[in-house]
Amino acid sequence: GQNIDQPTEMTATEGAIVQINCTYQTSGFNGLFWYQQHAGEAPTFLSYNVLDGLEEKGRFSSFLSRSKGYSYLLLKELQMKDSASYLCAVSCVREAAGNKLTFGGGTRVLVKP
Amino acid sequence: NAGVTQTPKFQVLKTGQSMTLQCAQDMNHEYMSWYRQDPGMGLRLIHYSVGAGITDQGEVPNGYNVSRSTTEDFPLRLLSAAPSQTSVYFCASRRSGGPGYNEQFFGPGTRLTVL
Numbered sequence: 001g002q003n004i005d006q007p008t009e010m011t012a013t014e015g016a017i018v019q020i021n022c023t024y025q026t027s028g029f030n031g032l033f034w035y036q037q038h039a040g041e042a043p044t045f046l047s048y049n050v051l052d053g054l055e056e057k058g059r060f061s062s063f064l065s066r067s068k069g070y071s072y073l074l075l076k077e078l079q080m081k082d083s084a085s086y087l088c089a090v091s092c093v094r095e096a097a098g099n100k101l102t103f104g105g106g107t108r109v110l111v112k113p
Numbered sequence: 114n115a116g117v118t119q120t121p122k123f124q125v126l127k128t129g130q131s132m133t134l135q136c137a138q139d140m141n142h143e144y145m146s147w148y149r150q151d152p153g154m155g156l157r158l159i160h161y162s163v164g165a166g167i168t169d170q171g172e173v174p175n176g177y178n179v180s181r182s183t184t185e186d187f188p189l190r191l192l193s194a195a196p197s198q199t200s201v202y203f204c205a206s207r208r209s210g211g212p213g214y215n216e217q218f219f220g221p222g223t224r225l226t227v228l
Contacts, residue, residue, distance in 0.1 A: 008153070031215065042203060042219035043156070087155060101217075102172075103148075103155035 004104035006088050011110045012078055020073045020107045022088035034062050034073045035087040043087055083111045115139050117220035119204050125226045126194040134189040134223050136204030143209040145187040149200040162187055194227045
């Protein structure tokens with residue numbers, strides 16, 4: 001099976017930086033995803049990492065270390081609209097990549113003025 | 114493109130009733146999935162399909178059936194509703210290959226309450 005851990009909640013100030021960590025234990029790792037989900041809405045895709053290193057996409061960056069079973073999502077220049085839950089999800093090689101994902105419980109980020 | 118659509122948006126059932134949650138996508142995606150989301154538990158996969166006529170079970174398939182007769186539609190059937198099935202249900206789809214194939218698109222969700 002797979003085990004994915006991420007903090008339940010984080011609070012940060014507008015304009016600041018927040019780092020959301022995700023640790024996982026799995027066999028046959030085949031990629032890690034980050035999704036954003038605003039309250040009452042559907043998740044939307046943010047990033048996908050399959051190789052070690054940092055992927056940058058505007059104000060959001062995602063990092064992966066496969067040997068450590070560790071990823072983080074970095075949100076820079078926080079805006080009020082970034083208040084949402086951030087879901088870490090892992091895919092295994094035995095499963096169709098991106099289709100059959102195992103999700104963590106999500107990290108709720110609250111951005112304060 | 115409408116993307117991934119789900120109906121109904123809200124539903125209240127009594128224990129023992131059956132119903133079908135509808136999901137459709139107009140992006141010609143091969144892969145479609147059903148998830149349920151409960152507070153503090155993230156999304157859990159119920160069933161998925163890699164193409165018309167092909168379905169398989171996810172983590173929590175008991176009490177649910179699916180079929181995939183067309184590429185566009187992937188309905189989820191609750192056979193005999195139970196209070197434990199109270200949840201938010203999301204349908205998702207993605208391509209099987211090509212640029213950006215890992216991006217999974219989610220529908221708006223169906224909020225189901227079983228009394």
